[in-house]
Amino acid sequence: MPDRPSHLQSIISVPTTEQQLANKAIKPTKRPLSQSEDFVSAAIALADQTNLELGHKRARISPKLETSYNDSSFVPAPDLLGNEYTSSQTATQKPFWPKPYSENDPLPPSTTQIPGAAELRKTTNTRSLWHKKWRLPAQVIHGYAECGIKEMYPWQEECLSLPGLLEGETNVVYTAPTSSGKSLVADILMIKKVLATRQKAIVIVPYVSIVQEKTRFLKKALGKVQMEFPGIEGAQGFMGKSRRRPLNIVGYHSGTRNRMRWKDLDIAICTTEKANAMINVAAVDHELNQLGLVIFDELHMLDDEHRGFIIELLATKLLCLDQLIQIIGMSATLANVDVMAKWLRAHFYNCTFRPIPLAEHIVFKDEIQTYDGWVVGRIEPSSDKRLKDPFTNALVSLSCRPVREGHGVLVFCESKFKCEHLAQLISDFTPTVDDLPQKTVDQRYDLLRELATGVMGTGVDPTLEKTIPRGVAFHHAGITTEERDLIAKAYEEGVVKLICCTPTMAAGVNLPARRVVIYPKTGREYASPAMIRQMRGRAGRAGRDTFGETFVLTREKEFKEIKALLEAELPSVSSCLANENGAHGLSRALLEVIATCLANSPFSIDAYFRSTLLYYLHPTPPELPALLTVTLTTLSTQNLITEETSGHWVPTQLGTATVASGLSPTDGVFLSTELTNALQNFNLSTDLQITYQLTPIHGTNTPHDLRNMRWDLIRDTLESFDDADLKTATFITINPGLVNKMARIGGHLDESTPTLHATARTHRRFYLSLILRDLIHEIPLAVIARKFSAPRGSIQQLATTSKGFAATSATFCRVMGWTGLAVLLEHYAERLNLGVRDELVQLAKLPFVKSVTARAMWEHGLKGVGDVAAASVERVAEVLMAVVPKRRGVGEREVERVRERCREKAEVVVAAAGRLWEAECLVELDE
Numbered sequence: 001m002p003d004r005p006s007h008l009q010s011i012i013s014v015p016t017t018e019q020q021l022a023n024k025a026i027k028p029t030k031r032p033l034s035q036s037e038d039f040v041s042a043a044i045a046l047a048d049q050t051n052l053e054l055g056h057k058r059a060r061i062s063p064k065l066e067t068s069y070n071d072s073s074f075v076p077a078p079d080l081l082g083n084e085y086t087s088s089q090t091a092t093q094k095p096f097w098p099k100p101y102s103e104n105d106p107l108p109p110s111t112t113q114i115p116g117a118a119e120l121r122k123t124t125n126t127r128s129l130w131h132k133k134w135r136l137p138a139q140v141i142h143g144y145a146e147c148g149i150k151e152m153y154p155w156q157e158e159c160l161s162l163p164g165l166l167e168g169e170t171n172v173v174y175t176a177p178t179s180s181g182k183s184l185v186a187d188i189l190m191i192k193k194v195l196a197t198r199q200k201a202i203v204i205v206p207y208v209s210i211v212q213e214k215t216r217f218l219k220k221a222l223g224k225v226q227m228e229f230p231g232i233e234g235a236q237g238f239m240g241k242s243r244r245r246p247l248n249i250v251g252y253h254s255g256t257r258n259r260m261r262w263k264d265l266d267i268a269i270c271t272t273e274k275a276n277a278m279i280n281v282a283a284v285d286h287e288l289n290q291l292g293l294v295i296f297d298e299l300h301m302l303d304d305e306h307r308g309f310i311i312e313l314l315a316t317k318l319l320c321l322d323q324l325i326q327i328i329g330m331s332a333t334l335a336n337v338d339v340m341a342k343w344l345r346a347h348f349y350n351c352t353f354r355p356i357p358l359a360e361h362i363v364f365k366d367e368i369q370t371y372d373g374w375v376v377g378r379i380e381p382s383s384d385k386r387l388k389d390p391f392t393n394a395l396v397s398l399s400c401r402p403v404r405e406g407h408g409v410l411v412f413c414e415s416k417f418k419c420e421h422l423a424q425l426i427s428d429f430t431p432t433v434d435d436l437p438q439k440t441v442d443q444r445y446d447l448l449r450e451l452a453t454g455v456m457g458t459g460v461d462p463t464l465e466k467t468i469p470r471g472v473a474f475h476h477a478g479i480t481t482e483e484r485d486l487i488a489k490a491y492e493e494g495v496v497k498l499i500c501c502t503p504t505m506a507a508g509v510n511l512p513a514r515r516v517v518i519y520p521k522t523g524r525e526y527a528s529p530a531m532i533r534q535m536r537g538r539a540g541r542a543g544r545d546t547f548g549e550t551f552v553l554t555r556e557k558e559f560k561e562i563k564a565l566l567e568a569e570l571p572s573v574s575s576c577l578a579n580e581n582g583a584h585g586l587s588r589a590l591l592e593v594i595a596t597c598l599a600n601s602p603f604s605i606d607a608y609f610r611s612t613l614l615y616y617l618h619p620t621p622p623e624l625p626a627l628l629t630v631t632l633t634t635l636s637t638q639n640l641i642t643e644e645t646s647g648h649w650v651p652t653q654l655g656t657a658t659v660a661s662g663l664s665p666t667d668g669v670f671l672s673t674e675l676t677n678a679l680q681n682f683n684l685s686t687d688l689q690i691t692y693q694l695t696p697i698h699g700t701n702t703p704h705d706l707r708n709m710r711w712d713l714i715r716d717t718l719e720s721f722d723d724a725d726l727k728t729a730t731f732i733t734i735n736p737g738l739v740n741k742m743a744r745i746g747g748h749l750d751e752s753t754p755t756l757h758a759t760a761r762t763h764r765r766f767y768l769s770l771i772l773r774d775l776i777h778e779i780p781l782a783v784i785a786r787k788f789s790a791p792r793g794s795i796q797q798l799a800t801t802s803k804g805f806a807a808t809s810a811t812f813c814r815v816m817g818w819t820g821l822a823v824l825l826e827h828y829a830e831r832l833n834l835g836v837r838d839e840l841v842q843l844a845k846l847p848f849v850k851s852v853t854a855r856a857m858w859e860h861g862l863k864g865v866g867d868v869a870a871a872s873v874e875r876v877a878e879v880l881m882a883v884v885p886k887r888r889g890v891g892e893r894e895v896e897r898v899r900e901r902c903r904e905k906a907e908v909v910v911a912a913a914g915r916l917w918e919a920e921c922l923v924e925l926d927e
């Protein structure tokens with residue numbers, strides 16, 4: 001038996017030869033281990049199994065791939081359009097549920113429950129969702145009808161009809177313009193798969209906001225769908241009573257509080273990182289056979305410099321598994337769709353159809369031109385001296401007209417400052433409250449009040465206070481997520497008519513507009529052709545408008561360059577696994593498959609490597625095999641994996657902890673060293689050390705506006721420190737001399753050598769920890785923002801990132817066996833989330849209760865959820881009323897409306913407090 005890593009030796013007793021022989025006959029059984037419960041013991045036990053079964057090729061990367069390791073025909077070459085397509089993913093395992101859909105199956109249930117449904121089923125229109133070709137349950141069809149979709153577009157039908165797709169047997173990658181209805185194709189494949197096989201589906205989207213939006217949509221469309229479970233499987237088929245339950249649709253992203261539990265969901269909508277973590281946990285828990293389908297929305301994100309490599313390593317895992325997982329990839333801006341399809345062993349489908357026609361223009365001076373140079377209109381000069389510049393005049397006049405006609409407009413600006421400035425300027429030219437119906441005016445004032453009360457004590461933004469009554473707002477990363485959500489919702493409901501936003505919003509939020517006005521720059525740089533396409537695609541959404549218009553603005557010297565950008569081909573997507581930014585990509589990819597025991601033998605690791613896009617694009621260069629060897633050796637040197645005498649690689653405890661917490665190998669090593677030191681000298685008499693520990697390791701994870709440190713603030717804070725804080729600052733290695741010098745001369749620290757980089761990192765994290773400390777001491781966000789000269793959105797973003805990092809570190813600590821530290825980190829993550837001191841944590845969990853309200857409750861004698869549960873609705877309403885910011889010149893009618901809203905909210909708060917209190921009492925009784 002080869003030597004084991006020391007941590008394994010202490011836990012596992014080495015089996016005798018007889019035991020090994022006995023074990024060989026036993027198939028690995030599924031153990032009910034949850035992710036958080038004990039990732040390490042699962043991984044260790046799996047490592048043990050792997051050791052026992054070396055002779056059996058236990059690794060779960062497809063044995064088919066393993067055996068073809070030395071075979072020159074190893075890399076499968078599937079056909080493009082599927083006629084000769086043969087999936088190399090042979091389903092050698094019995095599917096989790098034994099019944100895939102087939103043409104001859106009876107029609108899905110509930111047909112007879114809907115009046116007239118039987119008739120509808122007889123339709124000969126193959127694009128109707130009722131047509132028997134699709135075999136969709138009536139609840140699904142009704143759900144989509146409620147969302148305005150009754151019939152497919154021709155391209156959707158054609159795409160879904162590709163061989164093997166509806167049967168769940170083949171993969172597909174497709175492109176279609178923005179707003180052409182890509183999601184429906186993926187949704188239909190997903191729902192068919194989930195209902196037919198009872199397997200899980202994962203939808204991967206790039207941004208948190210899209211996770212939320214997609215989850216809302218799927219809940220609306222599929223919320224009434226029932227899953228059927230036909231009894232218990234026995235030797236003679238299914239026995240016992242069948243049962244039904246609604247479909248579980250859950251969204252996961254860095255901000256979600258709920259734990260990911262495989263058994264709690266049927267469809268998960270996740271960010272890339274969450275999806276990857278979920279698949280790793282399922283692999284360790286032996287539950288991957290429950291996964292039936294994965295959708296990659298916005299597949300072009302594969303070459304995103306920060307997160308693209310995670311999409312690649314995740315997709316590669318799916319390609320290598322010894323089971324059939326249907327892969328769906330889609331994008332509006334993917335140039336080399338054929339290459340992606342070949343890599344993913346998929347059909348590909350390319351469509352240029354757009355259901356809503358778009359009139360596209362470029363504006364030069366006062367001329368409105370089509371892209372091929374025809375002048376189709378002119379913009380009248382304005383007598384207003386603020387609009388003397390033709391560019392500003394064009395922007396304002398093009399933006400205001402549809403607003404006056406009652407349509408939605410998006411104006412894309414190059415910076416946050418410009419968004420706010422233009423919102424203010426444009427609002428001076430939109431209808432005043434005197435020209436609007438009373439209902440609209442009321443709705444706009446309601447929005448202002450929501451903005452003032454709902455945002456962690458920031459009060460309403462002074463610019464928004466002026467622009468919103470005139471139907472105009474701005475939306476960028478500098479405002480809080482609550483503000484952004486309220487503004488986006490108000491725009492969707494038509495309360496706000498025009499939003500000035502930064503280009504990142506085009507990708508992050510799905511807001512439709514009749515007209516889109518674009519200045520295609522981000523900061524001083526031009527926006528990329530793909531980003532410009534995304535912005536243009538916001539105009540004219542199906543179901544909302546009958547047509548859309550885009551106007552791309554240019555300044556005089558920029559006309560040619562911008563025109564070229566509009567006509568530019570999209571760049572091809574390629575692998576980021578081995579480039580500079582994805583330097584950790586390959587090592588993380590390998591560490592993950594080793595730590596989750598998906599691949600441990602040299603054969604299976606090599607098979608995995610050969611399935612990457614990196615290898616697919618460069619199948620024969622001499623440096624790639626060397627890259628694999630070097631990466632494995634580096635991981636071993638970092639003590640993340642060890643090589644057994646048989647040549648198999650197994651994870652160390654550090655390697656397992658790194659993967660379980662979703663860190664890159666280098667970050668895992670860094671965190672391990674830092675926490676080992678911290679554990680020996682932890683100072684609990686101050687919050688400083690723990691808040692320092694919560695700050696993100698990398699500068700790139702720091703919000704942009706916080707990268708310019710205020711050294712004078714650090715100096716002054718150091719001078720005001722008591723002994724405990726000073727001791728911590730010294731332990732962290734803060735250099736007061738350096739701080740004084742930087743406060744005098746200003747600027748950034750030199751980071752050109754590893755030592756200088758480490759010093760800069762320490763001081764940056766210390767600066768951020770001062771912000772976090774203020775947050776958990778209930779200092780209002782607006783005050784912190786002013787103190788650190790940064791937008792409130794950036795402070796909030798730091799809090800969110802740090803909360804996520806705290807959760808990551810806590811998982812890491814648990815797997816490493818540092819449970820006490822894990823509990824402490826989790827507690828602070830919660831306080832950061834709620835923005836309160838210890839005593840308010842429970843109160844701040846109530847709906848509508850942010851830190852300011854929780855403090856007001858405490859001061860009014862409502863010191864816990866028990867007090868709130870026992871209080872009258874009137875008393876709670878009074879507290880809520882007390883924290884509503886006072887506005888001058890508000891009439892009696894308005895005050896009455898506010899009082900009514902507070903009463904409604906108080907009812908919800910008291911009811912929620914009752915439930916929480918009951919739950920707490922039950923726990924106490926149990927104990």
Ligand SMILES: Nc1ncnc2c1ncn2[C@@H]1O[C@H](COP(=O)(O)OP(=O)(O)OP(=O)(O)O)[C@@H](O)[C@H]1O
Nearest residue numbers: 148149151152153178179180181182183184332542
């Ligand atoms: N067959 C259809 N009939 C009517 N409306 C449809 C149909 N398919 C999609 N839609 C609607 O078209 C709109 C755009 O669809 P979807 O969000 O799927 O577009 P997309 O191609 O994914 O766009 P983007 O790339 O911008 O996200 C949605 O409101 C959707 O409900």
